[in-house]
Amino acid sequence: MWAQLSTHLQYWFIAILLLLGLYGILNKQNLMKKLMAMNIMQVAVIIFFLTLGQKAGGTPPVLIKGVEGAEAYVNPLPHALMLTAVVVSLSTTGVALALLVRIYRHYGDLEEPDVLRRLGK
Amino acid sequence: MTEHTPALIVLVPLVSALLLPILALVSKVLARGWTLVALLGTHAGSVSTLIYVLANGRWHYYLGGWAPPWGIEYVLDPLGAGMATLVSFLALLVAFYSGPYLKDAAPLKTGSFYALFLLVTAGLLGMVVTGDVFNLFVFLEISALATYGLVAMGGHRATVAAFRYLIVGTIGATFYLLGIGYLYAVTGTLNMADLAERIMPLLNSQAVVVAVALILAGFGIKMALFPLHGWLPDTYAYAPAPVTTFISAVMGKVAIYVLYRVFYFILGGTGPVLPALTVLGWAGAVGILAGSLMAIAQRDFWRMLAYSSIAQMGYIAVGLSLGNMMGITGALLHILNHAVVKGGLFMVAGGVFWRTGIRDIPSFIQMSRRMPMSMAVFVAAALSMIGIPPTVGFFSKWYLVLASIEASAWPFVIVIVVSSLLNAVYFFRIIENSYLRFRTAEEDEVAVGGTELPATMLVPMVVLGVAVFMLGVLSGEVVTNIISFALPWGTQ
Numbered sequence: 138m139w140a141q142l143s144t145h146l147q148y149w150f151i152a153i154l155l156l157l158g159l160y161g162i163l164n165k166q167n168l169m170k171k172l173m174a175m176n177i178m179q180v181a182v183i184i185f186f187l188t189l190g191q192k193a194g195g196t197p198p199v200l201i202k203g204v205e206g207a208e209a210y211v212n213p214l215p216h217a218l219m220l221t222a223v224v225v226s227l228s229t230t231g232v233a234l235a236l237l238v239r240i241y242r243h244y245g246d247l248e249e250p251d252v253l254r255r256l257g258k
Numbered sequence: 259m260t261e262h263t264p265a266l267i268v269l270v271p272l273v274s275a276l277l278l279p280i281l282a283l284v285s286k287v288l289a290r291g292w293t294l295v296a297l298l299g300t301h302a303g304s305v306s307t308l309i310y311v312l313a314n315g316r317w318h319y320y321l322g323g324w325a326p327p328w329g330i331e332y333v334l335d336p337l338g339a340g341m342a343t344l345v346s347f348l349a350l351l352v353a354f355y356s357g358p359y360l361k362d363a364a365p366l367k368t369g370s371f372y373a374l375f376l377l378v379t380a381g382l383l384g385m386v387v388t389g390d391v392f393n394l395f396v397f398l399e400i401s402a403l404a405t406y407g408l409v410a411m412g413g414h415r416a417t418v419a420a421f422r423y424l425i426v427g428t429i430g431a432t433f434y435l436l437g438i439g440y441l442y443a444v445t446g447t448l449n450m451a452d453l454a455e456r457i458m459p460l461l462n463s464q465a466v467v468v469a470v471a472l473i474l475a476g477f478g479i480k481m482a483l484f485p486l487h488g489w490l491p492d493t494y495a496y497a498p499a500p501v502t503t504f505i506s507a508v509m510g511k512v513a514i515y516v517l518y519r520v521f522y523f524i525l526g527g528t529g530p531v532l533p534a535l536t537v538l539g540w541a542g543a544v545g546i547l548a549g550s551l552m553a554i555a556q557r558d559f560w561r562m563l564a565y566s567s568i569a570q571m572g573y574i575a576v577g578l579s580l581g582n583m584m585g586i587t588g589a590l591l592h593i594l595n596h597a598v599v600k601g602g603l604f605m606v607a608g609g610v611f612w613r614t615g616i617r618d619i620p621s622f623i624q625m626s627r628r629m630p631m632s633m634a635v636f637v638a639a640a641l642s643m644i645g646i647p648p649t650v651g652f653f654s655k656w657y658l659v660l661a662s663i664e665a666s667a668w669p670f671v672i673v674i675v676v677s678s679l680l681n682a683v684y685f686f687r688i689i690e691n692s693y694l695r696f697r698t699a700e701e702d703e704v705a706v707g708g709t710e711l712p713a714t715m716l717v718p719m720v721v722l723g724v725a726v727f728m729l730g731v732l733s734g735e736v737v738t739n740i741i742s743f744a745l746p747w748g749t750q
Contacts, residue, residue: 182436189443225399232406236421243414
């Protein structure tokens with residue numbers, strides 16, 4: 138149990154973070170909070186990828202004289218992928234914020250039930 | 259030039275999209291012309307690629323000359339090139355169709371509309387030609403983000419619909435990303451061909467099971483598979499007509515293409531894919547019935563078509579889930595059928611709304627007198643939706659029924675037959691209103707005079723209306739010459 142926890146603790150954190158985000162999207166009424174929950178969910182996946190690339194005692198993947206072999210270096214690929222994913226997440230947030238500004242200007246409110254009630258009219 | 263066609267069919271719309279807002283400030287005509295030329299070039303590229311791969315087999319294109327699995331490769335096989343041809347063809351038609359919609363729009367709005375439209379096209383084309391699962395995620399997000407912007411152009415209700423679509427769509431994309439994270443964790447590669455090789459011994463590991471579940475959930479959301487369809491009706495009903503036409507015609511299809519690609523080509527259609535296919539099939543079958551019943555309950559024509567889309571995606575899901583040759587052929591033919599038909603139907607719905615402001619089904623009385631051509635296209639598309647013999651809809655449903663019988667999946671046979679009757683019910687309401695009912699004297703006064711649509715809107719509609727019959731008559735040729743090469747086994 139303890140051994141399992143010590144090697145897998147980060148995955149538990151990621152799972153909790155992911156479910157926290159999903160819970161927030163499903164359960165919060167405020168559209169802004171939904172967006173924040175969505176971000177939390179994306180961050181969980183980003184950390185998941187970064188964890189895959191991590192290794193104990195690895196150095197940054199820049200060729201150092203005297204340090205030979207792939208084992209000594211951290212896998213840089215997940216980091217490169219997540220750089221892209223961060224940009225995607227950033228642009229999604231940007232688009233979402235722009236939409237929220239327009240919703241707020243027209244409906245004067247970001248509480249989902251209010252917005253939906255006025256949408257019906 | 260020609261050896262770079264696979265990259266060009268993605269890059270041309272992508273680069274044009276960046277130029278368009280500036281071009282539109284100079285001249286709106288220039289922006290529209292540029293868009294059409296770019297899409298025409300893209301379509302020509304897709305068609306020539308399709309012809310090439312049908313004759314010579316799979317085409318691997320290494321971006322920047324980096325060989326896989328280190329670099330990203332585009333892989334064009336008959337399936338991918340066929341999808342690219344379909345996507346670029348509908349993009350061209352919809353761009354042509356959207357002209358009158360933007361006649362009074364400000365230059366910047368015109369520019370951003372065409373720019374976002376080209377971005378969606380580039381994203382979808384990228385998804386079908388790429389041979390890298392992470393690259394696919396990036397293209398997925400390019401097309402999705404541009405779609406949110408386009409949907410939001412439909413006014414204040416559309417903004418809310420777009421925001422909800424954004425949240426739900428991002429959950430889908432995040433699930434997919436997590437899914438490929440698991441695949442990467444067990445295999446250490448993101449290249450599809452490499453992945454397919456390395457995953458085989460690991461097929462029953464827990465990580466692959468989780469990955470399959472996550473990818474199914476992610477693209478289930480994107481394709482509006484039955485219990486995950488909540489975002490679709492509002493989005494389709496409030497978005498501007500050209501946007502609804504395009505996303506209803508091809509976006510869901512590209513999502514299910516990805517499921518097909520991952521389940522059959524990467525994971526080989528065995529191991530944990532089998533229970534996923536069972537879930538896909540039953541969700542599709544329930545979605546067929548629920549979507550059809552909900553469509554009957556709608557008063558709004560656009561919403562009716564939106565619910566009908568959920569049902570039609572169900573057919574494709576059922577076809578894929580059967581896993582026999584007949585079923586997958588039927589599913590691919592239905593992808594083609596539904597793209598053409600639903601594109602045509604939404605073009606008619608958008609045209610009628612643009613000309614007369616009518617969306618309510620009861621108000622369609624005598625529409626055939628006012629817009630004879632548009633309603634003729636509507637009837638052609640409706641016949642294909644119901645599955646009347648000379649149309650392509652009949653043949654795709656025929657394959658699906660035969661496949662269900664072959665797999666002894668009797669519930670699916672019943673669902674397909676019953677839902678054809680339900681389709682007839684909700685399409686006949688409109689045919690009845692527009693052809694067979696006459697207005698009373700007082701309704702006559704209220705009704706606005708309407709005339710046929712301008713040629714820019716009519717031509718793409720008629721092309722799709724004719725295509726319904728052409729593809730029906732030629733369905734045998736389409737199946738033997740293209741679709742049979744797009745099956746997961748027996749290809750080059």
